[in-house]
Amino acid sequence: MVYELQRLRTLHILLVDDDPDAYIRIQQAIGSDFHLYHAQSLFQARQHLIEYVPDIVICEVKLGKESGLELCRFIRNTPIIHHLPIMLLTSLTTLQDKIAGFDAGADDYVVKPYDARHLIARIRLLTRMKNLELQND
Amino acid sequence: MKKVLVIDDNPTIVELIKYAVNLQSAYEVIVAYDGEEGLKSVYAENPDCVIIDVKMPRMDGYKLVRCLRGDTRTANIPLIILSAMTREEDQMTGLLSGVDEYLTKPFKPGALNAAIERVLLLTPADRQRRMDYLLQTHAERE
Numbered sequence: 572m573v574y575e576l577q578r579l580r581t582l583h584i585l586l587v588d589d590d591p592d593a594y595i596r597i598q599q600a601i602g603s604d605f606h607l608y609h610a611q612s613l614f615q616a617r618q619h620l621i622e623y624v625p626d627i628v629i630c631e632v633k634l635g636k637e638s639g640l641e642l643c644r645f646i647r648n649t650p651i652i653h654h655l656p657i658m659l660l661t662s663l664t665t666l667q668d669k670i671a672g673f674d675a676g677a678d679d680y681v682v683k684p685y686d687a688r689h690l691i692a693r694i695r696l697l698t699r700m701k702n703l704e705l706q707n708d
Numbered sequence: 709m710k711k712v713l714v715i716d717d718n719p720t721i722v723e724l725i726k727y728a729v730n731l732q733s734a735y736e737v738i739v740a741y742d743g744e745e746g747l748k749s750v751y752a753e754n755p756d757c758v759i760i761d762v763k764m765p766r767m768d769g770y771k772l773v774r775c776l777r778g779d780t781r782t783a784n785i786p787l788i789i790l791s792a793m794t795r796e797e798d799q800m801t802g803l804l805s806g807v808d809e810y811l812t813k814p815f816k817p818g819a820l821n822a823a824i825e826r827v828l829l830l831t832p833a834d835r836q837r838r839m840d841y842l843l844q845t846h847a848e849r850e
Contacts, residue, residue, distance in 0.1 A: 664779070666751060670744055673771050681778035692839045693778070699843075700804040707797050 581606055582698060585625040587616045587642060588660075589634045597629070600687035601694070613637045617645060620652055627698050632661040632672065640675040647676035656701040658694065660685065711736045712824065713755035715746030715772070716790070717764045721813070725759060725790070728817035729824070743767025747775060750782055757824055760807070762791040762798070770805045777806035784835065786827035790815060803842060808835070 583606045586597055594609040601607065608625065610616035613634065619625075628646065630639040639659060647653050658679040659672045672680050679697050681690065712735040714725050719741070726737050738753055740746035744766040750758060758776075762769035769789055776782040789802045792813045802810040808827040811820060 666744075666748055669747065669775050670767065673767055673775065678771070679774045679778060682780065686780075688836070689783075692836075692843060695843050696804045696806075696839065697774075700801055703797055703800060703804070 582627065582694065583623075583625040584608065584694070585610060585616065585619055585628045587611075587613075587628065587630040587634070587639060589631070589637075593631070600685070601691055604691075605694070613642055613645075616642055620646070620649075624652055624655070627656045627658065627694060629658045629660050629694070630677075632659055632663050632668065640671060643672070643675035643677050654701065654705055656697045658697060660690075709736045710734065710756040710828065711738060711753060713738050713740065713746065713749055713753060713758045715740045715743065715749070715758065715764070715769070716761040717741050718761070721761070725820070728815070728820050731817050732821055735824070743769065743772045746772060750776060750785065755785065757786040757788065757827060759788045759790050759820075759824075762789060762793050762802070770801055773802070773805040773807050784832050786824075786830060788820075788823050788827060790820070806835075806839075808838075 581604065585608050586594060587610045589611050591611065594607065598607055608619060610619050630642055632639040643657055646655055646657060657677045658681060659677045660681045660683065662683045664682050669680050678701065679693060681693060712729055714722055714737060716722050722739050729735050729737055738749065738755065740749040742765045747767065760769040760772055769791065773787055776785060776787065787807045788809045788811060789807045790811045790813060791798065794812045799810045808830055809823045811823055
């Protein structure tokens with residue numbers, strides 16, 4: 572009960588990025604207002620999603636030999652988590668990359684480098700917008 | 709002359725918007741007929757203002773807005789949604805996506821031109837303040 576109340580106040584984020592330093596950079600950017608979990612591969616991300624559903628998934632597109640777009644498609648095709656907000660936070664900047672990201676099911680596409688305040692606002696706005704959509708469905 | 713990009717899949721609506729915007733002869737109007745074409749036009753044409761429909765093939769207006777706001781190169785382009793979707797939730801989704809103004813169809817030429825003039829005056833600081841305000845008001849509702 573206490574845990575659930577805590578969760579109401581704090582957003583839980585699953586960060587998927589194969590860069591070990593990504594977690595530290597994002598943690599520094601968003602501060603202590605969020606619970607941040609880090610997966611460095613698609614396997615780890617899927618394992619996490621099976622065990623625990625976050626409020627939002629933030630995912631890099633380039634994951635070594637893997638692609639974050641695969642995770643987008645996995646989430647959109649998995650009934651229990653298909654509604655999750657997905658933000659692609661990536662160094663890929665071409666139009667084709669962006670179109671492919673949205674085609675794969677992403678809700679938002681943020682290009683690195685990012686401004687910390689801007690990123691926090693977008694995380695909160697995206698989660699609220701998706702909640703609004705869910706309420707209206 | 710300021711450049712206004714209109715992104716709408718309905719050619720009749722596009723002509724109406726062009727007519728309305730040209731009443732003041734203050735803007736050059738360019739057109740794209742779906743979200744993806746619109747996204748390409750933004751980067752190719754670097755418009756001063758973009759008028760965006762919501763329901764479009766290939767990429768809807770909300771995603772287009774988020775895509776533009778997520779890239780520092782396009783994050784501060786003035787954006788107006790002009791949509792037939794009139795529910796409060798639709799407008800809120802537009803604002804949460806990062807649009808500067810949400811207008812509904814049918815529209816009055818004067819209202820559209822006034823909105824264009826307003827968004828052209830917005831600064832990055834104005835947008836940040838609006839974002840903060842949206843976050844605050846939503847937090848209070850929750």
